[in-house]
Amino acid sequence: MLTLQSESHMLSKSCQYALRAVVYIAEESSTTQLVGAQQMAESLQIPKHFLSKILQQLSRNKLISSTKGPNGGFYLSRENEQVTIDRIIEVIDGPGLFTACVLGLPSCSSAHPCPLHEQAVGYRDGLYHKLKNLTIRELTLVTRLEKKESSTPK
Amino acid sequence: MLTLQSESHMLSKSCQYALRAVVYIAEESSTTQLVGAQQMAESLQIPKHFLSKILQQLSRNKLISSTKGPNGGFYLSRENEQVTIDRIIEVIDGPGLFTACVLGLPSCSSAHPCPLHEQAVGYRDGLYHKLKNLTIRELTLVTRLEKKESSTPK
DNA sequence: CAAATAAAAGATATTAAGGTCTTCTATACT
DNA sequence: AGTATAGAAGACCTTAATATCTTTTATTTG
Structure with missing residues (x-):
């Protein structure tokens, strides 16, 4: 186990980042308050520019939505929430x-x-x-539920 | 899906090769007839030197056995078959x-x-x-069974 | 013991994934 | 309209996985 080792992880890092980002967007954004790539990268501890690429790809494939400019950022449309x-x-x-x-x-x-x-x-x-x-939306509900449970005193 | 793409495969290529090689050894070798890295690489269509490294690692970790010299090669000891x-x-x-x-x-x-x-x-x-x-041995039995089944005329 | 064989070891090359940086473009707000 | 903001796009760099090549060492056999 010296030289050879792949640390196979089933999902690529890009994909892991994508999933974490999507969950983050679902939780933190709304149609009024978008979430920027900058903020997301900091919160999730993902290299900003690398995350941007991934978000762009998701956006191009209509899995998430974005608007440019000031107060721009990423969010989930109704359709996106059903992805x-x-x-x-x-x-x-x-x-x-x-x-x-x-x-x-x-x-x-x-x-x-x-x-x-x-x-x-x-x-x-x-x-x-x-x-x-x-769906993305369901995934965040699961998360919230789990958080609630784990905060319950034993 | 243009630039970014990892083609995630759950197991690394090294690991896929390792598993295929082990199955091959289990099927083709015996305590009298060892199987060489050369032959194995050709049959399994795996780069010879790359396969050698993998076999060495398996050997060092006592998952397979080997002997050097003429008529040398890899084989499974009793213990190896239970790996x-x-x-x-x-x-x-x-x-x-x-x-x-x-x-x-x-x-x-x-x-x-x-x-x-x-x-x-x-x-x-x-x-x-x-x-x-x-176990490795059981895996080859499964294979033989499947081969038999698939060769049965429908 | 010499020659041949085959694995072991290690140096080096190639390719793809992961990560960074710069420039461009669309949008909002004054 | 001008400026600031933030995503889009693409060039480029780094690292790790994959692959190749060469040398060494152990072993068998004549």
Whole structure:
């Protein structure tokens, strides 16, 4: 474990940033009060310009909304709030995570499964199904609920 | 989806190679007939020297065995056959995949869950449990079974 | 013991992800 | 209209993963 080590993390850093940013936008912004990339980068401890790129990409793909100029920033439209988490992952990391073979075999499929196919697919499809039905808005509600619970004295 | 794209794959390429190699060794080698890195690289279509490094790392960590010299190569000892798949992933990619937060938050835990914690942990732990109880030997048996099934005429 | 073989080791190259900086453009407000 | 603000865009740099090449060491076999 000296030289070789990838620290595989399932989602790329870009994608992790994207998800954290979207949650932040959902929580901190409203149609009257937008949230800037600057502020977001500081609060989330993400390099500003790198975050900007990610936000732009999400914006271009209509997953979040933005306005330029003074008091500009990012926010979620009604439509954006219904965007599901799998879409964000798909836009940033591509569809590979939920479709590609765990062993990277192009020929692997349910008809010609690799040795790990069955083990992996169950896990993957389950998560995919949840994420496909989990909207940005719902995700923040979950968070608020969890926060409330964890602040309850035991 | 133009410039930014990570093609996240859950397991690093090194790790995918490692798993494919281990399966290959389990299937093709015996205590009398070892399998060389050369042959393995050709059969599995993996860069030879890169594969060698991975095999060395597995060998150093006692997950596979090797002997040098003519007719040398890699094989699985009795102990190696009982090695579980999670160990291979751990040695190559580190323990992160099964412990780190999906969003990359260091503070995330079941006590202080991130918004995706519950969604991710259930499936992750499920897969981990399976891999932790799946030995190299068992994995090849699964493969053989699947091959047999897929060769059965419908 | 010499020659051949094959893994081990390590230096080096390539590529892609991650991160930074500068310039440009749209918008709001005076 | 002019100026300040903040996102958009793109060039550029750094680091880590991936890949290649060369040398060394251990082992077998004649």
